[in-house]
Amino acid sequence: MIWEVFRQERRKDYYVHAGNVHAPNRELAEQFAQVMHARRKPANSLWVVPRAEISEVDSDDERVAMGGSTQKEYRWATNYSTDETFAEEIADSQREQEAAEAERDRQATSGRSDASGGDS
């Protein structure tokens, strides 16, 4: 049986997928997870989850369009030309959106070279 392992590096961090382990039961899964994923890399806490309990939605799946298949510029702060710098929290929000947008663009361009088109 496969168990997926999520590692939290430091207290207050989000849990990030670290990998998986084979184990016949929960107790051993927890032990193997520690050995495999928390021995050298810094870890504060682990989540160990039976793979069968995880539902996956993949962007390649039939009828799935992550982020939609239509243009949605209107959803982004960057689409509006008013000045965001008058308030720190608005500027922060826009910076985060810009980073997410850039990442999406990057994935869309790199995806095109190795796959059959993609959704974008």
Place this chain on the structure above:
Amino acid sequence: MDIDTVKRRAGPREFGPTDDMPREYREAATRMIQFHANSEIMGAYVERPFVRQAPSLDRKLAVSAQVQDEIGHGQLLYRAAENLGVKTREEMLDELAAGDGKFLNCFHYPLSDWYELPMIMFFVDGAAMRRQATLKRTSWEPYAHAMDKICFEEGFHIKHGEDILRELATGTRRDRERLQEAFEKWWPRILQFFGPTDDRSTHSDFSMAVGLKTMSNDDLRNAFLNAYLPKAEKYGLEIPEYPRVEYHTDEDYYEVYEEDLDWDEFFTVARNEFPMGKGQIAKRRRAEEAVEWVREAIEGETAAPAGTATAEGD
């Protein structure tokens, strides 16, 4: 954990569902997050009519995206509140429908036309955003996590709100007059957004002491006026003489004259007894009842819910 320990350890994202939190903390956090969640939902209902009334397709798309976001924020926050083990999401939604759930003063007033929309989308959402940014440092971690996502999305809302404001402020003379009228109607409510000055509320001190709140309402109001009053002026909006707001240069502080504001109305609103607010609550309740069949159809399908199987069940 006892209250003294909570107060000593209080800090950003310090406590989560695995900590054994005292009842007093869990109740204070529930009260605060439930209020916040209710406000997201009721705010969405204030903006919703403008999905239909938007003057262009671009605006229609953006307004519907915002309404959708706000409902999503409400859902995130009910989850963060539910984690405290005091109330379930259903209980909180029932309280909202019954008129027992409290929410922000500005969302008790329906908007009468498009000119009033930027009063909510720019000024009120801007005030909320200012507050929410400080809550990324709240001590209840699930609340802070919800805030990460909310603040990420909210920048679009405020900028779209300002875009509408700018469009109207640079429109015809009639546009500008109607915008000024809308501003004068909303300005006192916006000033009351952060409650009375020198907040005497008993909840406030405790929430600060245990790190749920990280900034007082007075400081938030001041920070809000610092950023948004110049914006109003930039767009040619005339700040009404009353209620008086006086800037003290030496202390970089805006003094709001309490006696110029209608606190009877504010507290009537806060108790959910204001007629317009009752109308908004009833409107949402009717919408909830109207889609009861959808929930029944969905819940009927999941007779065998996923996620209940044990590891051995594989």
